Amino acid sequence: MSEIAPIVLNVNGAARHTTALGGDTLLTVIRDQLLLTGAKRGCNQGVCGACTVLVDGRPVRACLSLAGDCQDRRIETIEGLGDRPVMRALQQAFVAAAAFQCGFCTPGMLVAAFALLADSRLPSEADVRRALSGNLCRCTGYKKIVEAVLRAAHALADEAVA
């Protein structure tokens, strides 16, 4: 096993001093050391999407990203995105549409949806389903999540027009 090394991560706009073994993932470090537990460990294999965070604005699987490789990158988690209008619109729409039940997949789902709306302001239903297809939910059957993302997109578009 490699040695523990200090690592500085730029998380949610602040420099955070952490330590990591060479093999430690970003998910382990943000959850266990920074206590940012919004990102979840659902499979630790990059399949379920519950650990989705943004690195330099792109959605990544924190469970597949080595913490050491994320130095000098801009890391954003669900905890740090709440002030952004797109995330606020998504959160409101998720609540209004009942787009979650247990809520375990929700932070990852929201971060993935945030990345989608950052790219494509008025996605189609098919766009939403494709963009989120790497995020698993076992409770909702997905319909209300799709509705929520579309609802948020429209709300943001209306705001932009207004």
Place this chain on the structure above:
Amino acid sequence: MTQSVVGVVGLAAPQLEAAEKVDGSARFIADLNRPGMLYGAVLQSPHAHARILSYDVSRALAIAGVRAVVTGDDVQTNWRMGAFIKDEHALAKGKVRYVGEAVAAIAADSEAVAREAAAAINVVYEELPAALSPHAALKPDAAVIHEELANYIKVFDTGSAGNLCSRTSFREGDIEQGWRDSDLIFEAHYLTQAQAHVSLEPCGALAEIDANGRITLWSANQSVFRVQANVCESLGLPMSRLRCLTPRIGAGFGNKMEPHVQPLAVLLAMKARRPVKLVLSREQDFEMVRARHPFDIRVKTGVKRDGTLVAREVEVLLDGGAFADDSPGVLGYALLMSCGPYRIPHAHCHGRLAYTNKMRFGAFRGFGVPQITFATETQLDEIADALAIDPIELRLKNLKRQGDRWLGGQPIASCGLNECIERVRTASGWNGGRHRAGSAGSRRALGMACSAHISGLLSTGAIIRLLEDGSVLLNTGAVDIGQGSNTVLSQLCAEALRVPLDRVSIASPDTDGSPYNWGTTASRVTYMTGISVLGAAAEVERKIKEHAAEILECSAQDLELVPGGFVAVKGIPHRRVGFAAVSGRAHWAAGGPIIGSHSWVFDQKTVDPKRASVVGLPFPQIGAFVFNAIVVDVEIDETTGKSRVERAWSACDVGRAINPQMVEGQIEGAFVQGLGFALFEEMVWNGPQIANPTLMDYKIPTFIEAPSELYAIIVESNDPGGPFGAKSVGEIGINGVAAAIANAVNAAVGVRLRRLPLTSERVLEAMLASEQK
């Protein structure tokens, strides 16, 4: 009481936990930490069946940071747990009975050290012959999996012997007469597969022992009370020494109803004298917890030429895995539902459950009914085809109605199935013909199925306290596993006391302070606990009126609750007093704090001995029936055999929708989980080993497979006994999905598959075979 006065019942209120669930602050078991906390790891058995000869833990203990190790030597032989048969230790003792079973556990300063240490434990085994299927296990020369079975505590007449874990039989009418009265008899054999729950949150537990030796245990669970019972039975503890609490739960579907690692976490914490958190990996969650039972089903049905059902025999054989868990209940319940919601005068439904050297199978949404419904509802379509009757008409002709009796004899208090069928028939355009134009190279058709479920079972309670400021605290002990029961129970409480929803808070389940609740399982919380909430609210209302009568100088009978937290003289709304004034009087002047409580056990008998003869009944009191009709529109690719559900309509008679948006969520989620069961989900064993214990290899439906046109239809039959007429919705929506899809596949491509899942390969092979005929 059925009218909503303040409009809280019937309101699509968001979950009470909505804000924390969308901002990432909701805390699940893996998110909890305690000062001085250690991390646990488990060593799993590499063998399906072996005697444990010795443990060598010296290498593990020598690793820096290891604080405790536990093995089967840390538990006594007679410390066994189990819901129906007490056959399971906290971890393997003396023998291992499946690949993946917990053999030892470590507590260490970090998860990585704990895992390394667990792998450093050396166990010497003597391998034994293994029984890997129920057929093999029930052979006379099979290796015996539980030598002490005869001495185990059992909660009903199981008929256990050898590797036979339990058996159940229902007889009604005269089955031989039924065959004689039938014009045509249909008989076929069906197989269903193991399905993994795949709650997105893996199982875990955190145990802490205080200076006085009392233990607090948080865990991913569906019942703090079942956790308490299981841990105490398996560790020889008095129940009063263990306090069980719950964080937010990342869904359950049955997987978290009975124990997983809670006993191990407690055992480690007791040995280390430090808090210990033990969370399973996804692979371990697949390998160590439980899954849906594979069923081997034979269905024989006798009918008149006009489509009248006359006789039904069902015989099932269940793979129970290495421990009984909820399996005897699944067997009994599946048989109870095996005549479906139809009038069939002569029935014999019987089955056996075998121990095997595989992971235990247990409760999973539907509790055996999705399996049995796949068989019975696809056979009904075969009968309809043979008699040239429309499948919906055949069902309507034989439907049970309100006031009819269920198999066994229990009366049906409310039944909206007829309406469910009509709603899906109309919405899907069924009468316009079942065959639809598919895209090029595909065939497309509609299929349908009906099913039933229950809402009432075992015991529950509620306590409502009116606090000093007049706000309301509800405490039920029912764990919200994500489906929204905290919200729904609070809605019932608010409606009963005529206060806004935000005046009610709900206490988190706590075995120290909450009234007993058997669990969030069997679709029972809204109905069972809802009735207790209304009972407790009625007591609070009575006490409020007694105080108000003194304050307003009138008779309590002349008072009524008015919306907003007031009690007023009937007809004179301005002569009123607020709950705060009432509660202040109770706290400081007279009577004492206002507390209302209610508890009950569902006591309607499943079996009327004058109607039915039943052997080996695990649930003697179960009922309050709900109903479902589904139509699906399925397209099959002729080149690949791949089926895609394009549209689906699922109508559920839920009695009354307390929160319609949450009811829809249950119907939609159940449908998609059923779609996975129907089309591709399957746990596969390579010999004794699960071959696909990862989400890479075990696929669940994603946004792509789930139909965008998925229509949840709510039917309200207003049950006379339910809270504001409510029954249940948690499971009913999954029961008929596989059958409806199989019926659509048959209608589209003319092949009748009697084995799930309906994978592309199986459908294609069947299509090719039918072309060659």
